[in-house]
Amino acid sequence: MGSPMPMRLPLVVLLLLGVVSLRVRAGKVATELVKPDFTASYLLFIDTYGVFLASTSGAFQAVVYNPASQQDRYYLAVLHAPSKTCVWVANRAVPITDRAAPLHLTARGISVEDPNGTVVWSTPPFGAPVAALRLDNSGNLALLDGRNATLWQSFDRPTDSIVSSQRLPVGGILTSAASDSDLSEGDYRLNVTAADAVLTWMGSLYWRLSNDVNSIKDHDGAVAYMAVNGTGLYLFAADGGVVIQVALPAAELRIVKLGYDGKLLVASFASANSSSTPMGGGFEVPSGGCDLPLSCGALGLCTPKGCTCPPLFAASHDSGCAPSNGSTVLSVSSCGDATGGRSFPVSYVSLGNGVTYYAIKFAPPALAGDNISSCQELCTSNCACLGYFYDDSSLSCYLVLHQLGSFINTNSTGGSDKLGYIKVQSSQAPSSSNSSSSNSTLIAILLPTIIAFVLIVVVSAVVITSWRKERRRAGRHPSRSRDLQLRRQRSPSDSAHLVREIVDDGDDIVIPGLPTRFTHDEIEDITNSFRIKIGAGGFGAVYKGELPDGSLVAVKKIQGVGMQGKREFCTEIAVIGNIHHINLVRLRGFCTEGQRRLLVYEYMNRGSLDRSLFRPTGPLLEWKERIDVAIGAARGLAYLHFGCDQRIIHCDVKPENILLADGGQVKIADFGLAKLLTPEQSGLFTTMRGTRGYLAPEWLSNAPITDRTDVYSFGMVLLELVRGRKNRSEHVSDVGGGEASDSSNGTTGSSSRAAKSDYFPLAALEGHEARRYAELADPRLQGRVVAEEVERVVKVALCCLHEDPHLRPSMAVVAGMLEGTMELWEPRVQSLGFLRLYGRGFTGPADGGGSGIKLNQMWSVGDRSGTTSLTTMSGWPSYMSSSQLSGPR
Ligand SMILES: *[C@@H]1O[C@H](CO)[C@@H](O)[C@H](O)[C@H]1NC(C)=O
Ligand SMILES: *[C@@H]1O[C@H](CO)[C@@H](O)[C@H](O)[C@H]1NC(C)=O
Ligand SMILES: *[C@@H]1O[C@H](CO)[C@@H](O)[C@H](O)[C@H]1NC(C)=O
Numbered sequence: 059m060g061s062p063m064p065m066r067l068p069l070v071v072l073l074l075l076g077v078v079s080l081r082v083r084a085g086k087v088a089t090e091l092v093k094p095d096f097t098a099s100y101l102l103f104i105d106t107y108g109v110f111l112a113s114t115s116g117a118f119q120a121v122v123y124n125p126a127s128q129q130d131r132y133y134l135a136v137l138h139a140p141s142k143t144c145v146w147v148a149n150r151a152v153p154i155t156d157r158a159a160p161l162h163l164t165a166r167g168i169s170v171e172d173p174n175g176t177v178v179w180s181t182p183p184f185g186a187p188v189a190a191l192r193l194d195n196s197g198n199l200a201l202l203d204g205r206n207a208t209l210w211q212s213f214d215r216p217t218d219s220i221v222s223s224q225r226l227p228v229g230g231i232l233t234s235a236a237s238d239s240d241l242s243e244g245d246y247r248l249n250v251t252a253a254d255a256v257l258t259w260m261g262s263l264y265w266r267l268s269n270d271v272n273s274i275k276d277h278d279g280a281v282a283y284m285a286v287n288g289t290g291l292y293l294f295a296a297d298g299g300v301v302i303q304v305a306l307p308a309a310e311l312r313i314v315k316l317g318y319d320g321k322l323l324v325a326s327f328a329s330a331n332s333s334s335t336p337m338g339g340g341f342e343v344p345s346g347g348c349d350l351p352l353s354c355g356a357l358g359l360c361t362p363k364g365c366t367c368p369p370l371f372a373a374s375h376d377s378g379c380a381p382s383n384g385s386t387v388l389s390v391s392s393c394g395d396a397t398g399g400r401s402f403p404v405s406y407v408s409l410g411n412g413v414t415y416y417a418i419k420f421a422p423p424a425l426a427g428d429n430i431s432s433c434q435e436l437c438t439s440n441c442a443c444l445g446y447f448y449d450d451s452s453l454s455c456y457l458v459l460h461q462l463g464s465f466i467n468t469n470s471t472g473g474s475d476k477l478g479y480i481k482v483q484s485s486q487a488p489s490s491s492n493s494s495s496s497n498s499t500l501i502a503i504l505l506p507t508i509i510a511f512v513l514i515v516v517v518s519a520v521v522i523t524s525w526r527k528e529r530r531r532a533g534r535h536p537s538r539s540r541d542l543q544l545r546r547q548r549s550p551s552d553s554a555h556l557v558r559e560i561v562d563d564g565d566d567i568v569i570p571g572l573p574t575r576f577t578h579d580e581i582e583d584i585t586n587s588f589r590i591k592i593g594a595g596g597f598g599a600v601y602k603g604e605l606p607d608g609s610l611v612a613v614k615k616i617q618g619v620g621m622q623g624k625r626e627f628c629t630e631i632a633v634i635g636n637i638h639h640i641n642l643v644r645l646r647g648f649c650t651e652g653q654r655r656l657l658v659y660e661y662m663n664r665g666s667l668d669r670s671l672f673r674p675t676g677p678l679l680e681w682k683e684r685i686d687v688a689i690g691a692a693r694g695l696a697y698l699h700f701g702c703d704q705r706i707i708h709c710d711v712k713p714e715n716i717l718l719a720d721g722g723q724v725k726i727a728d729f730g731l732a733k734l735l736t737p738e739q740s741g742l743f744t745t746m747r748g749t750r751g752y753l754a755p756e757w758l759s760n761a762p763i764t765d766r767t768d769v770y771s772f773g774m775v776l777l778e779l780v781r782g783r784k785n786r787s788e789h790v791s792d793v794g795g796g797e798a799s800d801s802s803n804g805t806t807g808s809s810s811r812a813a814k815s816d817y818f819p820l821a822a823l824e825g826h827e828a829r830r831y832a833e834l835a836d837p838r839l840q841g842r843v844v845a846e847e848v849e850r851v852v853k854v855a856l857c858c859l860h861e862d863p864h865l866r867p868s869m870a871v872v873a874g875m876l877e878g879t880m881e882l883w884e885p886r887v888q889s890l891g892f893l894r895l896y897g898r899g900f901t902g903p904a905d906g907g908g909s910g911i912k913l914n915q916m917w918s919v920g921d922r923s924g925t926t927s928l929t930t931m932s933g934w935p936s937y938m939s940s941s942q943l944s945g946p947r
Contacts, residue, residue: 090114091190094164098122100132100157108132111193112139117311117331118197122154122161123147126239130155133241134170134179136199136212138221140333141325143313145197145219146212149179150241163191167201167210184209195330196223217241219315225283226250235318246320252280254302255293256420257322257344259351260461263420265322265344267293267302272341274786276300278674286312291324291341307336320350351416351463355379357387357480359413361467368465369410381407385482390460393441404438406445409478412468415458418447418476423454427587430455430477437481445480451578451615451654452588572628573635574647574658581649581656585613593665597731602661610661611646615654616731624650631657633704634730641694643717643725662717662725667691667775671713671782681835681843683722684779685876688851690724691716692873695772698729699765699869706730707763711771712752713778751785755861755892766863769872773858777822780851782836785818819859820897822852823890851876856885861892 087103088111098110100122108122116139123135123144131153136146149170154161156173165188167181186203193199200211213224218234220226227250234246247258257265267273282296291304291314306312309326316322324341328334347353348360355378359368367379374380380387388404425436430448433455437443445458458480465478576584584603593600598617604610627650635645647658664670667687670679679687698706708715708729715728754770756763777785825834831849835841854875860866865886867875874880 087112087119090194091192092163093190094188096163096191097160098163099160100124100154102160104157109137109139111191113193113195113197115195115331117195118145118193120191120193120199122157124157125241128239129157131240132157132159134161134168135241136193136197138197138311138313138327140331141313141327143219143315143325144241145221145313145315146199146215147217147235147241148212150217150235150243152178153241154178164188181210197221198224218317219313220284220286221314222286222288222310222312225285227283228252228281230284232314232316234316234320237318244318246316246318248316248322250281250284250293254281255284257316257320259320259463261459262351262417262461262463264320264349264351264416266420267291267304269420270304270343271345272304273302274305275302284314286314286324288312304341306341309336320352348464348466349416354464356462356464358464359409359467360464365464368413370407381480381482383407387462388444388481388483390442390444404481404483406434406479407482409465409480413465413478414468414476415447415456415465415478416463417458418456421456423449423452424457425455427453428455429453434479437479443481445478447476447478449476572632572648573645576647576649576656576658578649578651578654578656581613581658584611584658588613588615597728603658605646605658609646610663612659612661614657614659616657627655630730633706637698637706637730639694639697639701640723641690641725642697642729643727659727662719662723662727664718664720666714666727667716667718668713670718671778672784678836678838679782681839681847685847685851686722687716687718687724688776688779689873689876690722691726691775692772692869692876694724694726695768696869696873698726699768705765707765708768708771709763710752711768711775713775716775754863756863761863764863765869766866769858769866769869770863772869772872773855773866774819776851776855776858777818780822780834780836780848780855781818782838783818786816817893817897820893823856823885823887823893826852826856826885827887850878850882853882853885856890857883859893860886860889862889865889 087106087109090111090113092111098108100108103110103122108124109119110122111120112118119137119139121135121137123133123137124131125133125144132155133150133153134148135144137144148168152172154170154172159171159173161168161170167184167188168191169177169180172178181201184201184203186207186209188201188209189204189206190202191199192202196213198211198213200213201209203209216224216226216230216232218232220232226232226248230250232248234244235241236244245259249256249258253268255267256263268275277295277299279295279299279301281293281301284291284293286292288308288310290306291312292300293302295301304324306324306326309328311327311330313325313327314322315325322343326335326340328336344350348362354360354365357368357371357374357379359366359371359379367373370382371379372382385405385407424446425433430450433446433448436455437446437457440457440459442459443457444460444462447456447458448454449456462480468476581603582588584605585601586603588599588601590602591599592602592612598615601613601615602610603613628648631645631648635648638644643662644660645657646660649656649658671684695708695711698708706729708726710728711726715726717725717727719725752771752774754767756767774785822834825831831852832841832843832845834852835843835848854867854872857865857867857875858872867883871880871883875882
């Protein structure tokens, strides 16, 4: 109590000075630079809420920051002034606890002190004296020496954010804040890895940029850094090439911030010193409400309708759920107990049907090909394992390690074969009261224990053996999943129930024309327990298999089929199975057991067209082959549209769905599957499952989806065949410049830029207008093309792209024109003006850009409120101004 006196004195003087200087300084925030010696505190700059330095544009401020005005935590921080977004914090771990405590800028650097004078944060020592602290217009706070060389800068030490012109190098991490007022490190991380950018919580992945529906992979290659700029979010290679990108609407400034809730937000600002955001400019992931690790608290169950608890759980007092039988969920902290690695027995509580865990989507299984009891044993033997999920169809075992988050209800989307169990320590006998006599206490504890033990031994012996047998005989039905503890309590009637379900499973639906029906066990034999995965299409994973007769097959495990009944499924299968055409992949058989739906297709050994067409190395697809692919695919589609009793619209024509095999075989895959989805899902399916770039404009308007919708997509594929690359490519040129709105009549194009434009359909249109077709061909072919055929294919493609569906040729005409057996149509330039809009960087529905976000929003709006909102949409992303819209519509 004696010592503070001499220390207080200067503080009081300082305070007084501060009050005086406050009067002098009021509103006088330094611009760009402050020089040593300089002192700031929240109190000294109370009129400006701690702001003491602003960048020359006013967009960024250096501040003694008091987030959420909680009065006991102050930080040295950089704010984006218009949006009040904190983009950098110095002393996040050790806040200043008093508003009068000072921050000093001296020739040695910056130091932040707490009220009793201890330095809580400082810059490292430098070889040269500091001459100035500068905040530049990009938001970088830097210490400069006498020659203006940077000694230290905030951009090198990102906290939870990066801004445009800042790079987050590979290995770099953004760490969320703990809350909106406590900026210390929270539990969420963004990591930039050599291949990706990922979000993690307590070590488990919950989002991956490369998996995001809006991301586009441009190049293979190692990532060097992540950055945002005016056109999007990028992972760059060391040579500056783009590895992965997310195109976003034009903006001058972007801020990437990992929120304390675990969401990664890319905020966009039309200009750096305004808070106005371009329409559709937000990018927030994970986008699904249930995809956050703690969307519903620990052990909560996230459903489309909100949060609840799994069946055998009840809400606990501290947000989240706990087992209703009173047993205790284990935590990793008990691993270090004196009991020596947890010697007490553990048991498991089931999570019920149709429940999955966010991390399973991203984690490889801990064990594959083994049964559920091995999975459980694996978890029991690992102290850090708090629960496990077992996928009955792939025999995959996933462990939940370290920490338990929320679970996701998958019943609404169906198709979940996962069984989830949580490790618990059984509750103590409830009667451990302290008032009763020790004798009765002993009996109260012992008696039930003994009875339970005897019951366990007897019943489990009976049930486990019968359960094992049944499991071997037939795949386990998910609806049978119960508390594993119940095994010991299962009465014979339970077993009878099991058998009945298996009988239900095996019921025979007789529909004429059904292809071979396989049991799940047979499928497992065919695929060697799903050993070789050869792809992951829009409907689920595809595995290689071999039929008993030796022919190779591709087995598609359908995911995300709605609550559709078995009978409806079989009806569709009968339709698909009855379609035979040389250019359509043949359905050899199928399997439907419980929730499982599998399709067995003939195997195409060269895989999908995109692999051969877009691969950077390896043999090129020669021109002749490309023509054959175009003709084959066109014939296949024409057959779907006109050749069958029932017209089938593919809805997802793209190179990924055109399969190749030796001997020049070309076949369309995945047809007829759109019908297996509910209307809602098919909306999702077409907008979210990789169709971007091939989507016809009518998907966005209220116009009906017809066979001409497929024609449009096929036109896009034709152009990619000509050019040998994706229509929207990696080489983004400076489009979107100041040219007048020449899209209004579509004839005054800027053909001088044809070669430069990165949007190939526009280049094709401009090449057509200039009658220069040969230049459009894949340069890698080095002229090994037939000029007349290039012209023909480009013209056919452009006709397919006509904005008005009625002006597009039918698929039969397309096939005829490609073969040269029908007269070639002349493209109508007036109906193609919209390509200029897309090509100028206003990403429309037909490319892979920011439209993806817009599109999804539109669909989700449409889904919720029926079709009304879709009819009121103009059909164009609303961030286009009306003048920009004047042309095509
Ligand atoms: C925004 O910054 C520009 C310079 O970058 C400046 O000319 C303009 O005045 C600033 N606007 C505001 C509102 O500060
Ligand atoms: C350092 O930069 C400031 C402002 O940017 C400028 O006024 C000054 O002349 C520069 N000093 C040197 C030595 O370049
Ligand atoms: C953003 O970076 C990409 C990739 O390098 C580039 O193509 C694009 O032009 C940049 N955008 C702006 C506005 O600088």
